[in-house]
Amino acid sequence: MTVPTSSAPTQPAAASEPDRYDPAAVEATWQRRWQERGTNHVDLTAGDPARPPYYQLMMFPYPSAEGLHVGNLFAFTGTDIQGRFMRQQGRTVFQPLGFDAFGIHSENYALKVGAHPMTMTPRNVANFRRQLDGAGLMVDWRYSVDTSQPDYYRWTQWVFLQLHKQGLAYKKKAAVNWCPFDKTVLANEQVIDGHCERCGTAVEQRLLEQWFFRISDYAGRLLDDLEWLDWSETTKTAQRNWIGRSTGAQVDFAIATPEGDKVATVFTTRVDTIFGATYLVLAPEHPLVDVVTTPEQRAAVDAYREATARQDVVSRKIDKEKTGVFTGATATNPATGAPIPVWIADYVLMEYGTGAIMAVPAHDARDLEFAEKFALPVVAVVEGEGAEARLVGSAQFDGLTVEEGKQAVVAWLAERGAARATTNYRLHDWCISRQRYWGPPIPIVYCERCGTVPVPESQLPVVLPFLEDFKPDDSGVSPLARDAQWYHVACPSCGGDARRETDVSDTFLDSSWYFLRYPSADRADVAFDRERTKTWLPVNSYIGGNEHAVLHLLYSRFVTMALKDAGHLDFDEPFATFRAHGLIVREGAKMSKSKGNVINPDDTIERWGADTFRTYLMFLGPYEEGGDFRDAGISGVRRFLDRLYNSARDMTSEGAPDRAVMRRLHQAIRKVGDDIARLSYNTAIAEMMSYVNVLRQGERTPHRDEVLPLVQLAAAFAPHLAEELWARAHGADGPSVFDAGWPLYDSSLAAEASATIAVQVNGKTRGTVQLAKDAGQEQAVAAAMAEPGIAKFVTGEPRKVIFVAGRLLNLVV
RNA sequence: GCUCGGGUGGCGAAAUGGCAGACGCGCCAGACUUAGGAUCUGGUGCCGCAAGGCGUGCGGGUUCGAGUCCCGCCCCGAGCACCA
Numbered sequence: 065m066t067v068p069t070s071s072a073p074t075q076p077a078a079a080s081e082p083d084r085y086d087p088a089a090v091e092a093t094w095q096r097r098w099q100e101r102g103t104n105h106v107d108l109t110a111g112d113p114a115r116p117p118y119y120q121l122m123m124f125p126y127p128s129a130e131g132l133h134v135g136n137l138f139a140f141t142g143t144d145i146q147g148r149f150m151r152q153q154g155r156t157v158f159q160p161l162g163f164d165a166f167g168i169h170s171e172n173y174a175l176k177v178g179a180h181p182m183t184m185t186p187r188n189v190a191n192f193r194r195q196l197d198g199a200g201l202m203v204d205w206r207y208s209v210d211t212s213q214p215d216y217y218r219w220t221q222w223v224f225l226q227l228h229k230q231g232l233a234y235k236k237k238a239a240v241n242w243c244p245f246d247k248t249v250l251a252n253e254q255v256i257d258g259h260c261e262r263c264g265t266a267v268e269q270r271l272l273e274q275w276f277f278r279i280s281d282y283a284g285r286l287l288d289d290l291e292w293l294d295w296s297e298t299t300k301t302a303q304r305n306w307i308g309r310s311t312g313a314q315v316d317f318a319i320a321t322p323e324g325d326k327v328a329t330v331f332t333t334r335v336d337t338i339f340g341a342t343y344l345v346l347a348p349e350h351p352l353v354d355v356v357t358t359p360e361q362r363a364a365v366d367a368y369r370e371a372t373a374r375q376d377v378v379s380r381k382i383d384k385e386k387t388g389v390f391t392g393a394t395a396t397n398p399a400t401g402a403p404i405p406v407w408i409a410d411y412v413l414m415e416y417g418t419g420a421i422m423a424v425p426a427h428d429a430r431d432l433e434f435a436e437k438f439a440l441p442v443v444a445v446v447e448g449e450g451a452e453a454r455l456v457g458s459a460q461f462d463g464l465t466v467e468e469g470k471q472a473v474v475a476w477l478a479e480r481g482a483a484r485a486t487t488n489y490r491l492h493d494w495c496i497s498r499q500r501y502w503g504p505p506i507p508i509v510y511c512e513r514c515g516t517v518p519v520p521e522s523q524l525p526v527v528l529p530f531l532e533d534f535k536p537d538d539s540g541v542s543p544l545a546r547d548a549q550w551y552h553v554a555c556p557s558c559g560g561d562a563r564r565e566t567d568v569s570d571t572f573l574d575s576s577w578y579f580l581r582y583p584s585a586d587r588a589d590v591a592f593d594r595e596r597t598k599t600w601l602p603v604n605s606y607i608g609g610n611e612h613a614v615l616h617l618l619y620s621r622f623v624t625m626a627l628k629d630a631g632h633l634d635f636d637e638p639f640a641t642f643r644a645h646g647l648i649v650r651e652g653a654k655m656s657k658s659k660g661n662v663i664n665p666d667d668t669i670e671r672w673g674a675d676t677f678r679t680y681l682m683f684l685g686p687y688e689e690g691g692d693f694r695d696a697g698i699s700g701v702r703r704f705l706d707r708l709y710n711s712a713r714d715m716t717s718e719g720a721p722d723r724a725v726m727r728r729l730h731q732a733i734r735k736v737g738d739d740i741a742r743l744s745y746n747t748a749i750a751e752m753m754s755y756v757n758v759l760r761q762g763e764r765t766p767h768r769d770e771v772l773p774l775v776q777l778a779a780a781f782a783p784h785l786a787e788e789l790w791a792r793a794h795g796a797d798g799p800s801v802f803d804a805g806w807p808l809y810d811s812s813l814a815a816e817a818s819a820t821i822a823v824q825v826n827g828k829t830r831g832t833v834q835l836a837k838d839a840g841q842e843q844a845v846a847a848a849m850a851e852p853g854i855a856k857f858v859t860g861e862p863r864k865v866i867f868v869a870g871r872l873l874n875l876v877v
Numbered sequence: 878g879c880u881c882g883g884g885u886g887g888c889g890a891a892a893u894g895g896c897a898g899a900c901g902c903g904c905c906a907g908a909c910u911u912a913g914g915a916u917c918u919g920g921u922g923c924c925g926c927a928a929g930g931c932g933u934g935c936g937g938g939u940u941c942g943a944g945u946c947c948c949g950c951c952c953c954g955a956g957c958a959c960c961a
Contacts, residue, residue, distance in 0.1 A: 297881070297882085298882060298955075300881095301880060301881045301882090301955095301956070301957095302880095302881080302955085302956050302957080303956095304880080304956095304957095305879085305880060305881085305956055305957040305958090306956080308957075308958090310960075312961080330961080331960095331961065333960095333961065345961090409959095411959040411961090412959080412960095413961090415960090416960045416961075417960070417961065420961095421961045422961085423961085424961090428961070429878080430959055430961075433959090434959095488960080488961090489960095490957085490960055610955080610956090613956075614957095647955095683889090683890095683900085684890090685889065686890085689882085691889075691890090692888090692889060692890095693889095694888075694889065694902075696888090696903075697888090697889065697901065697903095698902095699901095699902080700900090701901080703901090703916095704900095704901085746889090746890075746891085746900085746901095747890095747891070747892095747899085747900080749900075749901090750890090750891075750899065750900035750901075751899090751900080752900095753901070754899075754900060757900090763917065763918095820896085821896090822895070822896040823896090824895085824896085824941085824942070826941075826942090827940095827941060827942045828942095829895095829896050831896090863941095864941060865941090866895090866941050866942075868895060871895055872896075872942085874895080874942060876941050
């Protein structure tokens with residue numbers, strides 16, 4: 065009773081043999097049909113008010129030459145299930161996908177294999193498309209992006225100009241992280257433990273002119289919104305750590321010099337300990353150092369400053385041994401009036417706070433280490449630990465708690481104009497300059513007469529020229545400078561001789577706004593269309609890896625806020641909901657090429673089928689925690705899909721469905737729906753397996769009404785198989801199973817007639833009794849006492865009886 | 878050091894304070910088979926013949942009842958870190 069649907073020849077089987085699930089044939093058929101029928105196409109006007117728009121976003125991949133990684137597939141499948149499920153729930157789902165094709169990664173790979181990124185990238189993208197379609201993702205490719213194409217990066221450059229217009233882009237000569245291997249500047253976010261995130265080389269300090277974005281201006285907003293954003297807690301925590309708010313106070317210390325008093329302002333989070341501040345430390349680069357240093361100390365101070373300047377960023381932060389030099393100057397502690405010495409030391413950083421601290425060695429480990437090394441006084445002003453801590457030796461503040469002390473001391477100092485409460489952020493401005501080739505040229509022109517001139521929007525894109533030799537060098541200048549024809553340009557302002565900015569922008573700028581582009585990807589005249597943006601954004605649901613918790617997600621939020629402030633958007637936050645998925649490992653170990661334990665999706669799909677692969681990836685463990693891919697386990701999922709297939713093959717429409725089976729079905733409808741919605745895919749699959757076991761119990765012939773709803777439940781996980789079985793039941797030309805809705809849940813059908821009650825005696829489970837659903841305590845006790853196995857533990861009258869209807873009875877004797 | 882996660886059978890894992898181990902892998906036994914690395918059925922936390930006892934990293938506590946809540950530790954993973 066099956067409708068032959070596959071154009072691919074099925075295995076020639078003996079007439080007596082029933083047909084078997086053939087994933088390759090089913091998947092080829094449906095991938096073709098989806099394409100022919102435009103099943104994955106979405107109407108971006110979202111014209112049907114009964115089907116409200118739902119923007120489901122997945123993190124677009126970098127199209128590597130190696131092809132799709134299982135990690136990609138794990139991420140995409142988990143997102144795809146959400147998108148397909150929402151479509152079944154009646155939403156108009158937009159679930160686009162594109163390619164993050166620019167960047168050092170591609171460029172380095174091209175250099176390594178002697179290829180050119182401009183020719184290599186389209187090949188890689190095509191291979192990714194093939195693999196992604198083979199995995200059965202519900203993607204509307206009509207709205208895709210490739211960040212390395214001029215029709216995309218034209219608008220990346222436009223985004224730069226919008227930020228520039230607002231004064232959020234600026235150039236400064238700065239000590240930057242320089243990777244001597246990749247020969248480029250790295251953002252702080254790309255330096256891991258002093259090493260380049262990409263190649264692992266130790267990062268050096270270099271002074272270069274760089275373009276920065278003033279993300280630090282947005283630190284407060286970026287932090288505050290985390291309060292209400294519906295994001296994975298792990299991601300929010302990572303962002304909070306990164307932004308690093310600390311509240312405290314700035315305090316002014318007068319330093320005596322021959323030209324009169326100078327003021328050194330320090331930042332402290334422990335102003336309550338000011339009575340214990342026994343010396344002052346300035347960062348070596350602090351502008352006051354020159355002013356306050358005495359002639360006797362000048363030589364020592366200069367030598368120390370020079371040594372610090374020579375030191376690279378890495379060793380300054382990693383050498384924990386305290387060093388420093390006395391300036392010869394004396395400051396006055398504004399709380400005690402006592403003279404305290406002024407030192408310089410490289411453990412105080414110019415970039416953070418005010419570049420100066422008051423040292424309280426009694427209550428700060430770093431200050432203590434320094435004080436001990438240089439024999440500076442240590443004065444304790446807090447006694448006790450934690451909540452018990454009280455101020456001592458602090459004049460009128462004695463006896464206050466730390467918190468009370470902070471308030472009182474800052475207020476007292478503020479009265480004399482010597483202090484003010486402030487907030488500091490650890491977040492640094494975002495350096496977007498890259499002295500590399502494979503990225504969008506920063507749209508700036510330098511004119512001798514007009515200075516720094518932004519390229520007019522009408523002249524975008526500034527096209528990245530094809531450079532035969534794009535290899536970076538040690539000059540600190542981008543390879544683009546070598547293309548004289550490109551480099552020399554007429555000033556857009558005066559028409560005179562000018563030269564182009566040769567830096568390209570950071571890949572993270574490309575990806576900071578791609579979700580805005582998707583709905584308008586077909587538009588050549590605007591970055592993003594007002595109406596489409598209004599319909600589709602903010603993104604309803606974003607799912608991706610936590611490796612982007614700070615970089616990509618923070619930058620996207622910042623750029624969105626900046627574009628909003630410029631009047632281009634009317635929302636602050638781009639992603640209403642974000643969920644971080646876990647990491648996938650294999651047999652307990654991280655997958656890596658060097659270990660040779662990488663799973664090749666092509667091989668796995670060929671062997672097991674895409675539907676089995678998808679479902680198994682989701683079955684490994686909790687989606688948000690990741691999972692362990694064990695090769696042996698996949699057969700269980702395949703067995704499940706086989707049984708689903710066989711159930712549909714064998715099902716009958718004669719007679720009526722079984723009541724008990726239908727009860728289990730309705731319980732499953734509810735649980736699977738709830739579980740998918742909360743990304744608990746592994747338990748959703750377990751529930752379906754459990755139901756199939758009921759369905760096939762004793763090799764019974766299942767009823768059509770028992771089987772088809774299961775096909776719908778499984779559809780998001782195994783879309784090809786579900787379409788096939790659905791089409792066989794409803795005709796090959798009928799609507800897609802994804803437009804057939806979600807099976808109706810009927811709580812009266814799901815309800816159990818009787819309940820199994822656990823009976824405990826003194827909290828130990830001694831047995832169970834079967835009771836009517838609405839049975840009361842008396843009936844429960846009577847039933848329990850009628851069981852000899854239970855009654856023998858009950859001596860005399862129970863002292864107390866705990867009864868939880870439908871669940872448990874506890875007799876306390 | 879600070880901030881988050883997480884520690885449960887042989888393995889991957891389930892469990893609104895209410896029968897710990899659902900579901901799957903593996904394993905054992907059986908059925909069907911010329912065959913089984915196919916399929917189906919049953920079993921499978923540990924100790925014990927059994928009755929029963931013991932079991933969710935360790936130690937306390939709250940509760941009629943704790944994997945779950947509280948306190949103190951230990952271990953694993955992630956983020957931040959001379960950030961004042």
